[in-house]
Amino acid sequence: MIEVVDLTKAYGAMRAVSGLTFDVKPGQVTGFLGHNGAGKSTTMRVILGLHAPTSGKALINGVRKRDLQDPMREVGAMLDATEVQGGRSAFDHLQALAHAGGIARRRVVQVLEEVGLAGAARKRIAGFSQGMRQRLGIAAALLGDPGVLILDEPVNGLDPDGIRWLRALLRSLAAQGRTVLLSSHLMTEMSLTADRLIIIGNGRLIEDTTTAGLLARFQGDVLVRSPHAARLARALETAGATVRHTQNPATSAADDPATPSTSPSRAEEELLVTGLSAAAVGDVALASGCAVHELAPRQVSLEDAFMELTQ
Incomplete structure (x- = not known):
């Protein structure tokens, strides 16, 4: 699971995250919501050890990301699908990641098939559409078959078929007992995908509740x-x-x-x-x-x- 405890991250005089506490539990898809600048990406980067917290802590399976024994097999993440070497093929990109993590070549073939890129495996990433890049980023996150998955705006660029595929994938992973943290601005899709919601604003926690419980509190006409x-x-x-x-x-x-x-x-x-x-x-x-x-x-x-x- 993911634990964020009294997390504060400041950049000079500006606090991107302030005293944030929440858990992301296995067996469900947790949506991470907030307006632009609310602190979602900063929180995810601290969880993944890319930024050091000013105070507080963010743990994956009880330890900091850098202290995980086998990080690629414990946590997979996609924060920006455009951050790839365009001159490589999709297969070579994933193979390089697999080699670094001690992951077998057959797993590269498997995830390319799983995300629908088997037919484009030998094509250069520079020629990929945004949706194909998103699928490649998701493939990289899944490469180690991790128990924890963190995705920032994974729906961007996906067509309707791709959105339905991703929704089914995330829900199936959660059903297997994995921990899934998903950030998105697409509220309709989040309402169809997320079991639980973490909502933040100005770096502070606003709500930590189930999707059904939140909607039940607001009476419609x-x-x-x-x-x-x-x-x-x-x-x-x-x-x-x-x-x-x-x-x-x-x-x-x-x-x-x-x-x-x-x-x-x-x-x-x-x-x-x-x-x-x-x-x-x-x-x-x-x-x-x-x-x-x-x-x-x-x-x-x-x-x-x-x-x-x-x-």
């Missing part, structure tokens, strides 16, 4: 479609809800209580209701004698929750 929209809106507001019309209010005979609800000429309108659950909205509609043709709770997106937390 309820969409209601009714031929008695105006009357229902008044009843909902009386019950304490906030109601927004998604169309220009349409006056119809159906808003008159004396008009039979079966009138074929009635107009329908959509309402967005906040402050009441879908069940409560249904109860208000029943009590006020308003027919409801659609009643749908709408969950807050991870992007909305993230923006509210970090504002």
Whole structure:
């Protein structure tokens, strides 16, 4: 696992990370979120021993990265997929890394197949697209078959097929009991991939929670479609809800209580209701004698929750 304990990293008078503490546990994908400049990349670099902490500590499997007995087999990382020698082929790049880590040649062939680059193994990296470079960086991170994986923005440059492939890969690695720390600005993809979220801002911890738990804390609105929209809106507001019309209010005979609800000429309108659950909205509609043709709770997106937390 990864342990970050009271970590502070300062560059002169500027603190990139300040008193940060969190754990990344095996068996799940942990998303690492924050705006640009929040301290995510700095934290990852300290975890990987590329930067020394000003105070506090960052441990992998209980020790600092430099004290790992077999680092390539314990932790794999990709921080910047562009930092490669363009004149080499993909195979030669991975073979050089494998040689340094005492890893067999057959593992190079295996990871190239795993990331979908077997057909480009002998091509020069300089001719690779950004997506191919990302796949190569992921291959390098997987080379030692490590138990801990740290990836910074791995989705960048991947096409939809590549994004789905990476999502399945990360979730399968976590299911094997590995520790996966993933940084990304793509909130929709993070909500589909991450089991747990670490959210930081200005170098400090904001949230350490499950993805499902975070979304459950933010109540979404309820969409209601009714031929008695105006009357229902008044009843909902009386019950304490906030109601927004998604169309220009349409006056119809159906808003008159004396008009039979079966009138074929009635107009329908959509309402967005906040402050009441879908069940409560249904109860208000029943009590006020308003027919409801659609009643749908709408969950807050991870992007909305993230923006509210970090504002």
